[in-house]
Amino acid sequence: MMLPVHARLRAHIAVVLASRFGLDEASLPPVVLESPPTRALGDLATPVAFELARRLRKAPRAIAQDIAEAFGTLDGVAGVTAAPNGYLNIALDRQAFVLARLGVSPPAGPGAGSGKALVEHTAINPNKAAHIGHLRNAVLGDTLVRALRFRGTPVEVQNYIDDTGVQVADVVVGFRVLEGLTLDRIRTIADTTRFDYYCWDLYARVTEWYDGQPERLKVRADTLHDIEHGGTENGDIAALVADRIVRCHLATMARLNVDYDLLTWEGDILRLKFWAQAFDVLKERGAVYLQSEGRLAGCWVMPIQEDLDAPPEAEGLGEDAPGEDGAETEQREKVIVRSNGVVTYVGKDIAYQFWKLGLLGRDFAYRTFSERPAGPLWATTSEGGLADHPPFGGASWVYNVIDVRQSYLQKLLKQALIAVGRPDAAERSHHFSYEMVALSHATARELGYAIAPDSEEARKPFVEVSGRKGLGVKADDLLDRLVDKARVEVATRNPELGADETARIAGMIGIAGVRYFLVKFSRGKLIAFDMDEALSFEGESGPYIQYAVVRANNIFQKLRQRDGLDETALVASLGSLSPTALMGADDNHEVWSLVLEASRLDEVVEQVIRTLEFSGLAKYAFSLAQAFNAFYHRSPILNEERDDVRRWRAAAVIYLRDQLVRALDVMGIQVPPRM
RNA sequence: GCGCCCGUAGCUCAGUUGGAUAGAGCGCCGGACUUCGAAUCCGUAGGUCGCAGGUUCGAGUCCUGCCGGGCGCACCA
Numbered sequence: 001m002m003l004p005v006h007a008r009l010r011a012h013i014a015v016v017l018a019s020r021f022g023l024d025e026a027s028l029p030p031v032v033l034e035s036p037p038t039r040a041l042g043d044l045a046t047p048v049a050f051e052l053a054r055r056l057r058k059a060p061r062a063i064a065q066d067i068a069e070a071f072g073t074l075d076g077v078a079g080v081t082a083a084p085n086g087y088l089n090i091a092l093d094r095q096a097f098v099l100a101r102l103g104v105s106p107p108a109g110p111g112a113g114s115g116k117a118l119v120e121h122t123a124i125n126p127n128k129a130a131h132i133g134h135l136r137n138a139v140l141g142d143t144l145v146r147a148l149r150f151r152g153t154p155v156e157v158q159n160y161i162d163d164t165g166v167q168v169a170d171v172v173v174g175f176r177v178l179e180g181l182t183l184d185r186i187r188t189i190a191d192t193t194r195f196d197y198y199c200w201d202l203y204a205r206v207t208e209w210y211d212g213q214p215e216r217l218k219v220r221a222d223t224l225h226d227i228e229h230g231g232t233e234n235g236d237i238a239a240l241v242a243d244r245i246v247r248c249h250l251a252t253m254a255r256l257n258v259d260y261d262l263l264t265w266e267g268d269i270l271r272l273k274f275w276a277q278a279f280d281v282l283k284e285r286g287a288v289y290l291q292s293e294g295r296l297a298g299c300w301v302m303p304i305q306e307d308l309d310a311p312p313e314a315e316g317l318g319e320d321a322p323g324e325d326g327a328e329t330e331q332r333e334k335v336i337v338r339s340n341g342v343v344t345y346v347g348k349d350i351a352y353q354f355w356k357l358g359l360l361g362r363d364f365a366y367r368t369f370s371e372r373p374a375g376p377l378w379a380t381t382s383e384g385g386l387a388d389h390p391p392f393g394g395a396s397w398v399y400n401v402i403d404v405r406q407s408y409l410q411k412l413l414k415q416a417l418i419a420v421g422r423p424d425a426a427e428r429s430h431h432f433s434y435e436m437v438a439l440s441h442a443t444a445r446e447l448g449y450a451i452a453p454d455s456e457e458a459r460k461p462f463v464e465v466s467g468r469k470g471l472g473v474k475a476d477d478l479l480d481r482l483v484d485k486a487r488v489e490v491a492t493r494n495p496e497l498g499a500d501e502t503a504r505i506a507g508m509i510g511i512a513g514v515r516y517f518l519v520k521f522s523r524g525k526l527i528a529f530d531m532d533e534a535l536s537f538e539g540e541s542g543p544y545i546q547y548a549v550v551r552a553n554n555i556f557q558k559l560r561q562r563d564g565l566d567e568t569a570l571v572a573s574l575g576s577l578s579p580t581a582l583m584g585a586d587d588n589h590e591v592w593s594l595v596l597e598a599s600r601l602d603e604v605v606e607q608v609i610r611t612l613e614f615s616g617l618a619k620y621a622f623s624l625a626q627a628f629n630a631f632y633h634r635s636p637i638l639n640e641e642r643d644d645v646r647r648w649r650a651a652a653v654i655y656l657r658d659q660l661v662r663a664l665d666v667m668g669i670q671v672p673p674r675m
Numbered sequence: 676g677c678g679c680c681c682g683u684a685g686c687u688c689a690g691u692u693g694g695a696u697a698g699a700g701c702g703c704c705g706g707a708c709u710u711c712g713a714a715u716c717c718g719u720a721g722g723u724c725g726c727a728g729g730u731u732c733g734a735g736u737c738c739u740g741c742c743g744g745g746c747g748c749a750c751c752a
């Protein structure tokens with residue numbers, strides 16, 4: 001791991017700068033550490049001399065030389081040199097570095113102080129099967145969870161279930177009105193079919209049924225009302241549908257190694273009157289007020305602050321003199337409670353966010369939703385509940401994984417926190433936003449979706465997914481295809497494996513395919529999902545990285561069988577070995593470079609959490625695998641005759657493999673025994 | 676109209692506290708399996724980093740303006 005080295009270097013250089021140039025702590029420039037373009041130049045580099053050049057009125061090169069001279073000694077550092085262009089290059093003690101990283105499991109990170117992080121992701125409407133867009137959410141969210149845990153931060157994972165919303169109501173309408181079914185009959189269907197697929201089609205039919213018949217929306221409104229108030233057959237059907245569909249979603253997510261600690265049900269937020277509590281706080285702090293005139297008369301509204309970063313301005317400074325048309329300068333307002341007294345979903349979300357941060361002063365009751373090997377999956381409930389449950393909510397950091405279209409509302413959430421006097425909580429609330437997943441034209445065609453050649457849609461480079469039209473790639477269909485393809489590949493390469501083992505391995509490979517695919521793009525980029533591209537197991541893909549680990553493992557298996565040399569013994573022998581092979585004779589630093597590059601995982605994970613940009617992690621893991629594969633071809637281990645060279649190569653591969661396994665784990669990808 | 680995001684090789688994309696020569700994958704063309712497994716590797720070709728200014732010792736990265744595209748701005752969720 002690299003971050004401890006960075007920390008030591010920064011602290012040391014700061015001391016050197018302070019004493020050599022008489023700088024006080026406040027005026028010290030940040031010491032940026034990066035990687036020199038070639039290994040021959042050094043292992044780490046800093047451009048800090050450039051930063052100081054102006055202030056010290058001195059050439060960067062001279063400053064770098066001064067620092068190098070005054071550097072003294074630092075444990076783990078072999079030398080420091082000033083490059084002609086002003087860079088300060090740092091060479092590490094290679095042998096010590098390798099030994100320190102082998103055989104010792106990496107300590108959990110600092111944990112960034114006390115307190116837990118709460119990640120909410122997935123949150124699929126419980127009325128139909130999950131599709132590819134939902135997978136992007138879940139995979140990004142789960143990767144964030146794993147990244148936080150990797151660096152030692154306690155994490156609570158929640159999946160929000162909108163069981164009282166329009167989408168569930170629509171499916172209820174489908175069952176009752178279109179199909180004329182009773183609760184018992186629907187339960188039978190749920191017991192005997194792919195229920196999420198069934199509802200997928202039914203939902204599309206309901207949408208069609210509404211189409212062009214606005215009077216039918218009355219049915220939806222009535223159904224929604226029944227659901228919200230409970231005690232009706234519609235309410236019971238909605239509860240059944242939501243419960244069963246959630247179980248389908250959980251099964252789908254489990255295939256992807258995605259798991260949760262708590263299911264939060266919107267119905268419980270309503271029944272437990274979280275909103276009433278939050279409303280009191282908002283009114284008390286003057287964050288909302290009752291609008292008495294204009295088109296929003298009778299609504300409780302929250303003023304919208306356009307620029308969140310700017311301090312709130314006192315109103316009515318007369319800067320904008322009211323013109324002839326007063327409407328234009330009107331303060332923008334967001335309705336929180338409608339004039340009929342019903343709270344909007346912004347209000348419900350504010351209450352939920354307050355609870356997440358421990359600011360609400362009210363809690364759910366809790367029940368177990370299902371049993372898992374690792375312990376029960378918990379869910380919220382309104383009545384009763386178990387006395388003995390883990391603590392939920394009250395987090396120090398909150399990450400809401402929701403697509404970019406929700407940015408406006410997420411911004412309002414932060415604003416509400418500021419408005420009630422908790423800017424610190426707003427600061428610790430993150431909207432982890434990401435772009436949508438659309439379909440490539442080829443894939444849309446494959447799904448039987450016809451597009452008129454000259455239509456506007458045909459000119460776009462992608463086709464929008466639409467749950468309402470039933471257009472989209474169902475998550476399980478995609479997984480099935482990936483796993484099937486992997487099964488064929490595994491079977492042809494490993495005919496001796498049994499069917500069960502082949503299937504198990506194929507599962508791991510298929511999952512690696514999707515998860516890597518969904519993480520390798522920047523979150524701000526719209527993915528035009530193409531089936532063939534996602535099915536590729538070559539080049540930059542999850543299976544490519546798995547393959548590198550499998551190959552590495554094969555080496556050590558052979559080493560053990562053929563030479564009776566196991567990894568522990570090998571690592572133990574390194575201390576007494578000549579480090580020549582690490583030192584880059586003939587400018588060949590490849591063994592050392594593998595170790596150095598592999599050590600950067602913690603640095604990469606830290607950056608990924610800071611920027612919420614996971615493509616960097618994907619690319620990093622891929623580049624490690626790539627470096628290994630190239631090394632694999634160039635530099636044999638089993639057949640290397642020089643014993644010290646052989647052992648150092650093996651040591652480098654052990655470390656690289658271990659780091660690769662950890663990196664894959666952060667991405668939720670397992671390593672098959674063969675492939 | 677206002678706000679946010681995107682624009683980098685033929686295609687799909689990395690390049691995020693500003694740093695040394697802008698990188699991958701796919702595709703194209705040409706090579707490497709009697710070798711630790713070819714889901715691999717090696718090599719060739721391919722770039723006005725949307726355009727124009729600005730800041731800086733240094734800009735794909737920061738600022739301003741513009742062009743092109745996407746999304747958002749309900750008494751919906």
